[in-house]
Amino acid sequence: MKKSLMLLLSVIVMLTMLSACSGNTNEKNEPAGDDGEIKGDIVFLTNRTDMIGNVYDEYKKRFEEKYPGVNLEFEAILDYDATLKVRMSSGDFPDVVFLPTLSNAEFPEYFAPLNDIEFSGDIYFKELRAHEGQMYGISSGGSTVGIVYNKEAFAKAGITDVPKTYEEFLAACEKLKQSGIVPLASNFKDKWPLDVWVHDIPSLIGEASDHQNKRADTDTPYTMDNEYGKTWSIVRELYEKGYLEPDINSTNWEQSKKDIATGKFGMYLLGNWVINQVIENGADPDNVGFFPFPADNSGQAKAPLNPDFFYAVNKNGNVPAAKAFIHWMIEESGYDEFAGFIPTLKDREPKLAQLAEFNSYDVKYFEPAQPSDVAIDIQNAAQLDQAATVQEFVLSDDPAAVLEKVNGRWAKARSDLGIKE
Amino acid sequence: MGVIGKLQQGLKYIILCLAALVILFPPYIIVVNAFKTKEKFFEASTMSLPDSFFYFDNFVQAFKQASIPLAFGNTATIIIVTLFFNILLGSAFCYAISRFQFRLQGILVGLFMFATIIPQITTQVVNYKTIASLGLTNNLMGPVLLYIGADIIQIYIYLQFIKNIPYELDESAMIEGASLVRIFRSIIFPLLAPATYTIIILKTISIYNDFFVPYLYLPRAQHVVVSTSLMRFFGNNSGDWQLISAAILIIMIPTAVMYLFLQRYIFSGVTSGAVK
Amino acid sequence: MLSKLSFQTQKKVILICFITIPLLLLFTFAYYPALELLRLSFMKWNGVSANKEWIGFANYVEVFSNPDIFGVFKHNFAYFVVGIIQNMLALFFAVILNTKLRGRNGFRLLLFLPYILNGVAVAYLFGYVYDTTNGSLNALLGSLGFEQLSQTSWLGNKDFVNYTLASVGLWRFMGFNMVIYLGALQSIPSDLYEAASIDGANAWQKFSKITLPNIYKIIELNLFLTVTGALEVFDLPFVLTKGGPAGASETFVMKIIETAFQFNNYGLASAMSVVLLLFVVIVLSIQRYLLSRGDD
Numbered sequence: 001m002k003k004s005l006m007l008l009l010s011v012i013v014m015l016t017m018l019s020a021c022s023g024n025t026n027e028k029n030e031p032a033g034d035d036g037e038i039k040g041d042i043v044f045l046t047n048r049t050d051m052i053g054n055v056y057d058e059y060k061k062r063f064e065e066k067y068p069g070v071n072l073e074f075e076a077i078l079d080y081d082a083t084l085k086v087r088m089s090s091g092d093f094p095d096v097v098f099l100p101t102l103s104n105a106e107f108p109e110y111f112a113p114l115n116d117i118e119f120s121g122d123i124y125f126k127e128l129r130a131h132e133g134q135m136y137g138i139s140s141g142g143s144t145v146g147i148v149y150n151k152e153a154f155a156k157a158g159i160t161d162v163p164k165t166y167e168e169f170l171a172a173c174e175k176l177k178q179s180g181i182v183p184l185a186s187n188f189k190d191k192w193p194l195d196v197w198v199h200d201i202p203s204l205i206g207e208a209s210d211h212q213n214k215r216a217d218t219d220t221p222y223t224m225d226n227e228y229g230k231t232w233s234i235v236r237e238l239y240e241k242g243y244l245e246p247d248i249n250s251t252n253w254e255q256s257k258k259d260i261a262t263g264k265f266g267m268y269l270l271g272n273w274v275i276n277q278v279i280e281n282g283a284d285p286d287n288v289g290f291f292p293f294p295a296d297n298s299g300q301a302k303a304p305l306n307p308d309f310f311y312a313v314n315k316n317g318n319v320p321a322a323k324a325f326i327h328w329m330i331e332e333s334g335y336d337e338f339a340g341f342i343p344t345l346k347d348r349e350p351k352l353a354q355l356a357e358f359n360s361y362d363v364k365y366f367e368p369a370q371p372s373d374v375a376i377d378i379q380n381a382a383q384l385d386q387a388a389t390v391q392e393f394v395l396s397d398d399p400a401a402v403l404e405k406v407n408g409r410w411a412k413a414r415s416d417l418g419i420k421e
Numbered sequence: 422m423g424v425i426g427k428l429q430q431g432l433k434y435i436i437l438c439l440a441a442l443v444i445l446f447p448p449y450i451i452v453v454n455a456f457k458t459k460e461k462f463f464e465a466s467t468m469s470l471p472d473s474f475f476y477f478d479n480f481v482q483a484f485k486q487a488s489i490p491l492a493f494g495n496t497a498t499i500i501i502v503t504l505f506f507n508i509l510l511g512s513a514f515c516y517a518i519s520r521f522q523f524r525l526q527g528i529l530v531g532l533f534m535f536a537t538i539i540p541q542i543t544t545q546v547v548n549y550k551t552i553a554s555l556g557l558t559n560n561l562m563g564p565v566l567l568y569i570g571a572d573i574i575q576i577y578i579y580l581q582f583i584k585n586i587p588y589e590l591d592e593s594a595m596i597e598g599a600s601l602v603r604i605f606r607s608i609i610f611p612l613l614a615p616a617t618y619t620i621i622i623l624k625t626i627s628i629y630n631d632f633f634v635p636y637l638y639l640p641r642a643q644h645v646v647v648s649t650s651l652m653r654f655f656g657n658n659s660g661d662w663q664l665i666s667a668a669i670l671i672i673m674i675p676t677a678v679m680y681l682f683l684q685r686y687i688f689s690g691v692t693s694g695a696v697k
Numbered sequence: 698m699l700s701k702l703s704f705q706t707q708k709k710v711i712l713i714c715f716i717t718i719p720l721l722l723l724f725t726f727a728y729y730p731a732l733e734l735l736r737l738s739f740m741k742w743n744g745v746s747a748n749k750e751w752i753g754f755a756n757y758v759e760v761f762s763n764p765d766i767f768g769v770f771k772h773n774f775a776y777f778v779v780g781i782i783q784n785m786l787a788l789f790f791a792v793i794l795n796t797k798l799r800g801r802n803g804f805r806l807l808l809f810l811p812y813i814l815n816g817v818a819v820a821y822l823f824g825y826v827y828d829t830t831n832g833s834l835n836a837l838l839g840s841l842g843f844e845q846l847s848q849t850s851w852l853g854n855k856d857f858v859n860y861t862l863a864s865v866g867l868w869r870f871m872g873f874n875m876v877i878y879l880g881a882l883q884s885i886p887s888d889l890y891e892a893a894s895i896d897g898a899n900a901w902q903k904f905s906k907i908t909l910p911n912i913y914k915i916i917e918l919n920l921f922l923t924v925t926g927a928l929e930v931f932d933l934p935f936v937l938t939k940g941g942p943a944g945a946s947e948t949f950v951m952k953i954i955e956t957a958f959q960f961n962n963y964g965l966a967s968a969m970s971v972v973l974l975l976f977v978v979i980v981l982s983i984q985r986y987l988l989s990r991g992d993d
Binding site: 045049050052053054073074075076077078083086087089090091092254255258261262281282 | 460464467486488545546550636637654
């Protein structure tokens, strides 16, 4: 009896001790303090789980060589946005993170301004994650969106010149289809590949990148004849003409990369980041081409220039070392080349050969507008998932009715929030 | 065995073999791809057979890249500590509430049942805060604390067994002057063995495969566990599937062996012998 | 020393000692978050910020006035139906594999195998099984001569996509239920069966008169898990269809996650969770009521 009671007691004691001890060992080392000295521990919360144990080991070594007083650790998570939010709400999150999807006005509550990081040249996307003149995020790299295609598949279908207008594009699709190649891999089912039809192609059609913000000014942001209706009608047309996968509700992302590489599929409409992945999936680099998507018949090559995730610094963390790390990631790490990005530093040439080909078409770039909080607030209140709306628009018998329904939700959310014209 | 018996036996085998086919059909793809070279994986259809089933490079590389020994070590630590306390607390709890005609039994079981209904996914924000305030994030004991609590399955299984252990056993021990704790330790707990082994199997596998808790609470490389080690093969929108397939097969081995080993104890007929 | 105490005192000591820690854990990690959830359901909160605003029942009004939110419950029905089949199969195989049978250990392992398999793998391989053009299921149907059937879009048809998804759940968890049943079968004293054999009872009589009543509680547990699981499923559609086609496989918990983390409306998500909780309780009560009526 006594023994058992002792056991029970020891369980309680052990549990308490476990928590107590670990509480101590887990305390962060002294932050570097206000003198701005670069030392101490920093932790970087990354989404690149695949770089743990290889590339990041090398980054750690190189960074700590440059800053001997710093101990750099990596924490890797998937489902980044939701997981980071869970951790932020507990008040305890790593020193360097990627910005979560919150409105810019909320950033000062958690993050340190980064204006004083001195880069060797001008950088892209300075204004995008800024609030009241303070910059809270620095893009880890940039990318553009266009048609990634298999050159052999094009040759096999008898396409000699890349299409410059939408008409030519449809003709190319028809030729591919005739020679037994699936013209465009949409990866419709996975939803995220449809984001280009929500954000990028409307910019090209409307020749302005602030279309998402302008939705805040109206009760009917989605109409058949504005940039959304026109863009989504393109997807619908491609679907109806049989230019997408045979069953768009059963697409397979991993498989599609192999199919582009082998020429079973002809094209992707995605960011340049996908090029390296197609090559990793067995394509000969010389066989992968990249050209701007001709969204209309103007003949003018147009493309968006998009940021990737934004580095941000926890304002209660080790700020000086965190800033040094971001500086190092942008200037010295070589991450942009590894990821196939357009470098954040404007005067650096991208290493990816396909981007040179892309730029040879004399592309007019559209840089994104700073997101408006009002439009995002309405979208959240209306519980609107635009990629899902694209799916509905394409599959529905009556696409105009889909837009009408979405507009109805939008107008209701707008009036609930008390937004006036 | 008569003709009918033989027919019955044959029917059983036919049904079992059909079930086996259905079970084995989907994982086929994992097995064939684990043995493919990178080139073969890209060129040939995902369904095709590998050139050879003696190509082990994927296993070697997966073993290294996923830090399998470290991951096994961490997972084993979490599971052993969890099981020790979970079994001890769970069986004692069920003994206490079922043996003494305890008025609150229904309410207590109800409490555990109701807890199962609470959607886990939305309570994580609060639980993360609790674990963080105990300083148990980035600590193997954080997940342990979350796993230790008794669950409704465990409680039902233990109650089911305790109910079928005749109370005369307790009474005769009491007459011989044994304390209740001693009765629990030397009579009841051993008789619960099939239940305990069932729970060990189910609990071990659920912890072993749980992805969500370790990836939220143990994101550091040195705390990698078996389920999160697989994340090493996932890039941005990409995965090395021939390596993932190999890794999945590697990490299945210990649980499969454990099940084979432990099921002998489940079915050793401890209760039927002791009841007499 | 303690054995000198009266059994009454011992009982009290044991009750307190053995019950305290499990209850403490239960309250810390289940009931405290649940109460917090209830509190948050009356707030406007984005899930991250320190600022929360009390808005009364506004979130609940939103849940009940928005038909999009409630409509998805009908998608959960498929999981319920398949869950029942899953339990019947599990019990059937448990009984078969509890009899004397050559190679039964091998079959026990085999049927349990899907549960051992890592969840990441399950999603991956069923993506290939149900693929319309390259999928192994359609390839098999084609080679068996079912030309028409082999064109089926298993994950793309609004009418049965939920059954397709639920069948993955059946494949994965049938073995799990089976092991619980197998474990429970061991608790039935074998002399009951021996006595029945002497009385000349056949297999079915033994099953319905001895097995079923003796593991009634465990069947009830499994049904409880089935109902709860059916109403709270989210991982399968989340990975395999993203709720598609056009929202046909979206489930209520998926909506909750979307509301909390994509639309940054944690307050509304909490209210939805509370409503879900109540809904599950209602369904379980009905089920209990029907089962207990069946007993009379």
